[in-house]
Amino acid sequence: MNLNRLNLDPAVVQRARELARLAGQPVVDMARSHTTVSVERAVLRLAGITGADADGIPWVNRLVDQVRDDVGLGHGATLPVFHALAESGVDGDLTLLAQKAAAGSVKFHIPEGKHATAAKKLSKRAVAQGIKTIDRNRLERDKLIKKHGEPKQRPWIYLIVATGDIYEDIPQAQAAARAGADVIAVIRSTGQSLLDYVPEGATREGFAGTYATQENFRLMRAALDESSKELGRYIRLTNYASGLCMPEIATLAGLQRLDMMLNDSMYGILFRDINPIRTFVDQRFSRQIHARAGIIINTGEDNYLTTADAVEAAHTVTVSQLLNEYFAHEAGLEDWQLGLGHAFEINPDLPESFRLELAHALLARELFPDAPLKWMPPTKHMTGDVFRGNLLDGFFNLVGTLTGQGILLVGMMTEAVVTPWLSDRDIALQNVRYVLGAAGGLHEDFVPAPGGFIQQRAHGVLGEAVTLLEEIVDDTLLNAIADGTFGIMKRPANRGKGLDGVAKHEDGYYNPATEILEAGK
Amino acid sequence: MTKTVVRPYGDTTGDGMTQVSFTLPIPHDKKAEGAALQLAAKMGLDPAMLVHAKQMGDGFTFFVIYGSVRHLVELDKVQVVERDFPLLGSKEINTIVKQKLRRKLSVVGACIGTDAHTVGIDAILNIKGIAGEKGLEYYREFKVVNMGAQVTVPELVAAAKQEKADAVLVSQVVTQRDAHLYNTREMTAAFREAMPAGKRPLLIVGGPRFDELMAGELGVDRIFGRGTTPREVASYLVHSLVTQRSK
Known part of the structure; x- marks a missing residue:
């Protein structure tokens, strides 16, 4: 792919990245000084706890709730849990400890002195086992990709x-x-x-x-x-590390060798009304796990365009991509792991809508040349007119190949009508195959006219993104989210679901997983 | 004279031409094509033309069939909910509320249950609106609270009380296992329990898969289906809450 087809000013691009860092840094600092119930549960899952009680509530939830009731989470769950494990004679079995705690026969304390040292050592050894499994899975994936292609x-x-x-x-x-x-x-x-x-x-x-x-x-x-073996290519599996249990789901994905995870820095805040602090703390941990596991993340910028107008809000997508990139790099993810999202959501009745789509998609491509980019199909303007929908999906596929998108979510002409039927999927794939077959190399010939519509539009969107980032830096990211800057939703930091599961670190907070994941950084 | 009986129109009046597509769970061969034509005949397509057949995977075939349908449509037997209120502009709506209600008209909206699809409620409430029409937030004389997705019924009732809601708008997109009907019944039951008849807000549900004739059965005042615009909802609210009541 020939670069700089948009003739972007490197100084402006650098300025945008710098602003994203300035906007993101305070949030990272906050994430580093807080923990959540789900982060602590993820750590204990790495240490090997499994199973659920008769009501289907996982033992890890019972355990962390008990710790929280007894001593709070400000020191982390591993110190009190592994101290109790050493004292209780359950032979190192965390699940058994959780069962005993649930029965009321274990009370948790924060260990001090040599007891604390012992609990740290014990917990780090257990968590290292879980991380070793994640490392092994990553090697296994590499091996299978080499084998199957x-x-x-x-x-x-x-x-x-x-x-x-x-x-x-x-x-x-x-x-x-x-x-x-x-x-x-x-x-x-x-x-x-x-x-x-x-x-x-x-x-x-x-x-x-x-x-x-x-x-x-x-x-x-x-x-x-x-299937990979049968088909001679490695088939990747994706799930969702989002919502209130994001860190745990990321951990389970690493433990079971999932390959991609949806993992957006702000999606839960904006679209699920999850508390912003909870989300950013959970986010950082889940991204550290994804980084370690070699998982490609998919971010959710496409969602902004389903609520806001895809032309007016185009720059909010760019801003969010830059923030997602900053948060991802900070957590240790590499460029090849950044499936930054965007979508084909401009109203097709708007004149030049296709050229606008091309400009936006190309802007993402050129801003993040080494990221795979996740290209999402039209949903908002899929009306139930399946014939028109299939045409729109064809144009979506064409933008995807023209702008070198890495991951193409196949659009269904029956979007907004039914969950896809077998035949819908077949028609959709036929559409993709036709476009890739007929125009897969067109990006080699496609260079937007210097100073023309596409270049001007891309420059305009980048300029608006820089302006918005400047405002966010002045206002702070948390306030910008509270004001409804992204996707129109207003989400103040003191509201939203899951806030009661957040704890500020006390002196002596310990998290063996973070220690291992950040070692050597 | 108005027609009372019609047939589908291909390119000639009365030709009855219809197009259908479907999948049968059998591999593509001569017999499969025969099976597709048999189904078409049972659907009333006579004569039917099989214009496309394509095998998908191991055991499925997709068919497209054109044919003349022998059924007649009797227009005088068609039952629908006709709009029984005048469609007004935003200016008129604001004026009526201001002059006759003499306070803001309070609207609370939400997606209830596990439904996370706010696209419907947002289209109606968000200032952005849909298809070039601004949402209810745009109406100066409306006070709108959009609670967003996955709101529980008790939360909705509490918000309706707190906001002294004149109307509650609920959007339901997910219809698996009839979740939309179940959620709506739960919602109307909760409002009946929480507030006496005269004090209850107008209860309205909307979503692409509701049958507009089911309002009574579900206990709501009105159902809005696919393609409803904010202006229609606003006109209905003013008609029911202001114009009719001040008569």
Whole structure:
């Protein structure tokens, strides 16, 4: 891909990145000085706790709730938990400890002196085991990619399955892979983002999607390993590290070798009304896990355009991409792991809508030349007119290939009508194949006219993004979110779901996972 | 004379031409094509033309069929909910509220249950609106609270009380296992329990899959279906809450 087709001013691009850093830095500082129930649960999951009580509440939730009641979370959960583990004679079994704690026979304390040193050592050893599993999975993925091969074309073709039943999802996912999908995303059940625990086991009941559970992850990854072997290309698996349990789901993804995770720095705040502080703290930890696990994140900028106008709000997408990039790099993610999002959501009745789409997509491409970029299909202007929808999807695919997008989520002409039928998916893939086959190399010839419409539009959007970033830096990011800067939603830092699960670090806070993940940085 | 009986129109009056597509769970062969034509005949397509057949994966075939449908449409037997209120402009609406209600008209909106799709409620409430029409937030004389997604019914009732809502708007997009009907019934039951008849806000649901004839059964005052615009909702609110009541 020849670069600088937009003739962007490197000084402006550098200024935009610098502003994103200035806007993001205070949020990172806040994330580094707070913890959440879900971060602590993720750490204990790395240390090996599993299972759930008779009501389906995971033991890790019971344990962390108990610790919180006894001593608070300001010192982290591992110190009191591993101190109790050493004292209670359960032979190092965290799950057993949780059961005893739930029965009321264990009380938690913050250890001091040599007890604290011992608890730290014990917990670090246990957590290191979990991280070792994540490391092994990463090596295994590399090995399988070498063995089976990468997809033949870019963009990778990304398809969604969503039946609610993991045992229905599996044959559908395998069929989708056979039909040409390179990436399978299993959509989560509606409402899982607001559950403050991760359900356990294989699940067969979900609304408009399937629950993200460790066992469901394992089953689907194993099925796609079979498909990879059969098809001679490594089929990637995607899920959602979002909502109240983001750090835990990221951890489970690492433990089960998922390959991509949806993981946006602000999506939960804006679209699920999750407390901003909770989100940023959970975000940082989940990104550190993704970095370690070699998982590609997909960010959610497409969502802004479904609520705000895709032309007026184009620069908010750029701003969010720059912020997501900053937060990702800070957490240790590399450029090849940044599936920064954007979408084809301009009203097709608007004159020159296609040229505007091209300008926006190319801007993202040129700003982030080494990121894979996640290209999302039209949804807002899919009206139920399936014939027009199929045409729109074709133009979406054309922008995708013309601008070198890395991951293309296949648009369905029945968007907003039904969850995709078998035939909808087949028609959609036929559309993608036609466009990639007929125009896959067109980007080699496509250079926007110097000073023409596309270049001017891209420069305009970047300029507006810089202005907005300046305002955000002045106002602080948290206030900007409170004022409704992104996606029109107003989300103040003292409101939203999950705030009660946030704790400020006390002196002596300890988190062995963070220590391991940040070692050598 | 107005027509009372019509047939689908391809390119000639009365030709009955119709196009359908479907998938059968069998591989593509001669027999599969015969099976598709048999289904078309049972659907009333006679004669039917199989214009496209394509196998998908191992055991499925997709068909497109054109044919003349033998059924007749009897227009005098069609039942729909006709708009029974005048469609007004935003200026008129503001004027009526200002002069006759003499306070702001309070509207509370939400997506209830696990439904996270705010696109419907946002289209109606957000100032941005839809299809070039501004949402209810744009109406100077309306006070709008949009609670967003995944609001629980008790939260909605509490907000309606606090805001002294004249109308409650609920949007439901997800329809798996009839979640939209279940959620709506739960919502109307909660309002009936929480407030006496005269004090209850107007209860309105909207979503692409509701049957507009089910209002009574679901206990709501009105159902708005696909393609409803903010102006229609605003006109209805003014008609029900102001114009009719001041008569």
